[in-house]
Amino acid sequence: MSTGETGEDDHAVIRFGVLGPVQAVVNGEPVALGGPGVRGLLAMLLLRPNEVVPVEDILDGLWGEDPPLTARTIVQNYVSRLRRQLRLVDPTGSVWIDTQLPGYQLIVDGDLIDVTRATRLLNRARHEHPVRRAEMLREALGLWRGPVLADVSPRISAPELDDLRFAVLEARVEADLELGRHAELIGELATLAEAYPFREQMIAHLLLALYRTGRRADALEAYQRFARRAAEDLGIDPGPALRELHERVLNDDSTLLLPASAPLVPPKVGVLVPAQLPPTPAGFHGRDEELVWLDQLLAEDHGEATPIGVLSGPAGIGKTALATLWGRMVGHEFPDGQLFAGLRGFHATHGPLEPGDVLTQFLLTLGVPANEVPADTDDRAALYRSLLAHRRVLVLLDDARDSAQVRLLLPGGSRALVLITSRVRLEGMVARSGARLLDLPPLPAADSIRVIDSIVGPGRMDRSRLERLAAPACGLPLALRVVGARLAARQDWIADELIAELGDESTRLAALAAEHADTSVRAAFDLTYRRLAEPDAYRLLGLVPGSSVSPAAMAALQSVDVTAARRGLRELADAFLVSETSRDVFVMHELVRLHAKELAPAGEERAAALDRLVTYYVNAADAARRLLGPVAYPSGKADNSDIGTVVQAVRWFEREWANLVAVLDVAAAGDVWRLARMAHDFRVVRPLWQPWHQIVHKGLSSAVDAGDLEGEAWSRHSLCVLHAQFGRAAETLADATRIVELAAELGDPRLAVLGEEALASAHFGLKKYPEAVAGYEKAVELHRDSGEPGLAVFAVGQLALVHAEMGDEQAAERHARTAVSLSGTVFAEAVSREILGSVLSLRHGETAARQQWERSAELYAQVNSTKAEEMRDLIDGV
Template identity: 35%
Template sequence: MPVSHRKSSMRDFAPRAGDRTTGEVRVLFRVLGPLEVRADGSPAEFAGKPGALLALLLLHANAWVSVDQIIDALWRDAVPASANGNVKTYVWQLRRALPPAVDGGPRVEGHPGGYRIRVDLGELDSMLLEDLARQGRVTMGEGHCDRAAELFEAALALWRGRPYTELPDGTAGIATARLEEVRWEVCERLADVLLARGRYLEAVTLLQPLTADDQLREGLWVRLIGALSGAGRRAEALAAYQRARRLLHDELGVDPGPELREAQRQVLAGERLPVATLATVAPAPVERRPSRHSYLPRDIPDFIGRTRELAALVAAGRQPDGALRVAVVDGMPGVGKTTLALHAAHRLLDRYPDGQVLCDLHGHSGQSEPVEPAAALAVLLRAFGVTGAAVPADLDERAALWRATLAERRVLLVLDDAASAAQVRPLLPGDGGCLVLVTSRSRLAGLDGVDTLTLDVFPEPDALGLFAAGVGDRRVADEPAASAEVVRLCGHLPVAIRIAAGRLRQRRAWTVGLLADRLREEYGRLAELQAEDRNLSAMFAISYRQLDGAAQRMFRLLGLAPCQEIDVAAAAALAGVPVDEAEPTMERLLDQHLLMQRRQGWYRIHDLLHEHARQVAFEEETPAQRQAAAARFTRLARRPTVSTVARTA
């Protein structure tokens, strides 16, 4: 993207890393294009699996990457028996080849089950790109347009091609898309600065290849028309408008937006398009064509982990047109179902220009009964302009009208916190072009033809990353052992980790070790893990109240077991019922994600749920009933014919 005025050197803008007095970058990792490593100005090559590992670590710079993530990225479905040993060898090779970190410590650190690479801001071009973009925005807002242009140009000079090409498809898709959006934002803001300074020919030179690269960004065409008009090339400005109009009609079936039409009107009238003054240059947001029906809540800014699940949802949403796609995300309370669904939805906005809607079905809200399908349909129809008497009274008629309303539209629908398949089924569109993401604590086995993702708790590296992001300062890095203990005591459950991180963030005098000590008080842990509207005990209690009587009793008695994983015989002994009665009860708990299952016949309860079940047992079972359950369990465990009835955590 050539621009005729002076190019700024990266050394003018690079944050100081390594030698913090000279401002020179001692090591620069370059991922914005083919992977390059420059140590003291000398390029070093990393090819094959070591190069892919380095790219993966840089993708998650300063965060822990689990060995499982590494193996998946390096080998996918063809994992050799020597994979773990090979990973250790590649890490050893990287440690030999790379200089120490800025503080003199190891560049690549190891941790049980994972690794991370330590990178300063000025050492990684992707981080530097985003920082220069931020500096440019601030400088631009302050009215220093020439300096802002230099910062934006420095950012663009970093871009050499598609990022992270060493990694397999899907591994870096989200990060790549974000970086490409930053690049586009920088291009648009640079164009705004050039237009504000009256540098029209330079703006034309910048914008012409951009409109060829992405022909459906109306904001680029508005700027190009303004630049051509300002340069006195009126006929070319009008031709640019006609080309943009045809492309929008042919590709999207829509007319130009108001800004583009206004640009044409001003050129026809012989008016120069208005240019903001130096003090009021408006930053141009990353542009997506706005939807008339966009009702999604904000995305989570510190989303961490779920790489494979996120890639699966995004891939489902980017399948070729022609078939309705429905994906169900289920899991235990607090595991991050809604967070994942919303994050995926925000990555797919451009694919569903006719609407993006979240409908909270209140399946487990605790404050109201689950939303009836008829009521949900009335809300959805109103969102799409069907109001008053036009909304039928009958459920089937509402569902039919909803399907007709969405016919031949591309709409993304998030049905959050579903109670049952029966609640969801009438809300589904009838044909292709739409994506539906459903979240639920229940396994919605009654929905046919759907993709199901069951979320587990976080692996330790992701749990630590979420904890560090939530705390927001050095305490997590300074106390690694205590931090690992905190996330373990949170059961690696995302909502519990967020609550714990929030408590530490609000108490600057606390150490991580102090928080760990408080959480070690086993039967006070749930009381410690609550903050404002986040209350683990309340979340668990909602699921408990929705169980039938037999399942409620089984759940609370499981809290009296001295372990977290038991077989059906042990569960039957606790409840004092036959095995053939206990098994379907345990299966109902499994379907509600109050139990997990690693192998047939064995059931595991999460340690925080185990603590909650114990509390409920002490509230609802008499001392005599608790003693009887414990005695039955002990008698079964002592039988010589029973080798194992329980497994510890």
């Protein structure tokens, strides 16, 4: 019996649509979803992606106030059907339906849903040139395929989708008006005005288009027609914006013909209008969501307080570029000017600027004579606040060291807006000043490619090369700009050389340096490292073979307790050298990892630290796997108080799997196969072919290379179990025979038993049923003689399956019930009850099997959610 999954890759791309009939499309081909009920369920999940949709909401959407008695069962069947369909078309598992009380949650990348793509295009377009803006908005409108949710129950409604379409449509018309396409818009706008007679923005666009094409009388008539209809049908007058536009058309206001511009008035002495924002770096792309966040900060009502935004992130993430770009985009919102100060919080040669010096710079900029600048810092701050009390200014404070450095630089009035960038998370600004924090993530792959392409010259380099150049930069804008600069300064032939340098970890950081040494990723990270209060923790991070680390593993590296290690990691997270992606999971950016690796200790210090790390993983893996058992490989004396339940054990292995595999590359040969064997015990419970196969072969290769016969035997047994789980036991005859030979040579009775089991499984796979029965019976007897009858549960369960294949259903049921009685762990009982249910279904029918399968599904849910879902699907089909 196979309980595993192949885990094979598939490059099919699935997309979903609600802007029309509900649909799922794979590589352009529609997926058969089923009837209106299934499509309705999918629609409700798509309208609330990555949120839990309560079952009550689903029942209401499908049946309203009169659901059938079996409504919940029907919904479960719909969910099972969708899950099966998703697994068929998306074997990578990137989209799935999770059961989360009180309902279900569709886990999906929003970009795969048409409504999310339309929303993001609308948000991004607002920052583009009108030509590009119109193109993006037309692309968004093209996502509508007809009436939304056209083929599901009318009880499933989403009026916000119609509002979104109108928002996109109106924004596209505005862009076309800016481009002077007035004449060609009139017909479309007239049609829209008739179809949607009470959308005032459409009427306003029609008036403006008519007026700009010299049809003033027609514009006035269109307004009067709308006003009469609004009064007669709704009993209301036109809104103030439309009335104002009508008044301007009536008065033949020629400023409507072109966007109004503010007159240029030379500033008076002492009343300067500063414009200090630096230029935006070349190659800026992306950051659409962050720009929207900044727009919202500007639009919100902050009462009497000064609105403050803090952009935080690691060196080179593009904080200053984003701040200056946005500041220039909204410059018209700050008619009294923009102030800028580089605070040198992390500078290579100079210390941080004192707040008093920055205040002096600002006061002089604002027109205060040098001899009138107060000597006392607090007095300077008071004068600064007075000057800005009623002014609409943007204050950009770049590269802040800490909250104390910026506190005196905050204006007192609510009309100003302060934007701060920093390599540390300024949580003190939230507590004392009500600031809003935004951490900048790495750029996605598409935007990373655009950065390099725009610097090199659009279209000069093919897509494949751009992807290979962008990938090693890991979304860090500074690294991407360095790559672009190196390519732009030389001939195209350097691209292949640069790709090779970036692809090699030993030369990647050196490759990410421009002509000047201070314009490099390494130099940027050096500045952050030098400011750390406790740099040793960062140096030891360089020894971590994986991309993440837990406080427990860090405690082993540092020889400190877990609490101290967690505190140190969170201090590194505050400096953006690691990210705490979930509780106690600290992930390093790939380039940060390479930088830490360069600083890692060497010699005896390195060897001792790595030995402590490997010992931690051996002990923790041993503690976790013993909760999953039954464990064939003898347990040690490891103890780990953090892992005390089956659920905690599964979570530990899931969280640490990539690190376990990476640790094998730095462990001694004896530890490699032992750790691989312990990890194997987890994969028995959560079988996936590729990761299981990878770690088993690492253990086997290490043992064979070292001439370790014990390690070879246990590793070959892991290989036999792996193949048996995936229905390939027939391929294991040679390995099983070798285990028996090694057990005899070593005089190891436990290995001898496992060798007999492996041989029996090989015979079972080859359909040699009598030999399989004899082998399993011998193994069961040896297990009982050894005083560990619980270890016989697998062999007894397999005996049940062999007898079932041979047609002896009575013997099969007897062995299956014995297996259930021998089960000493959650997983063993889940498997045994699944086998018993299968045997009962053959002998007494599926109704008799249901109780066993239901209990099996409950148990599987604790250790293997995928297997639990398969069991529920089986039950639903009974």
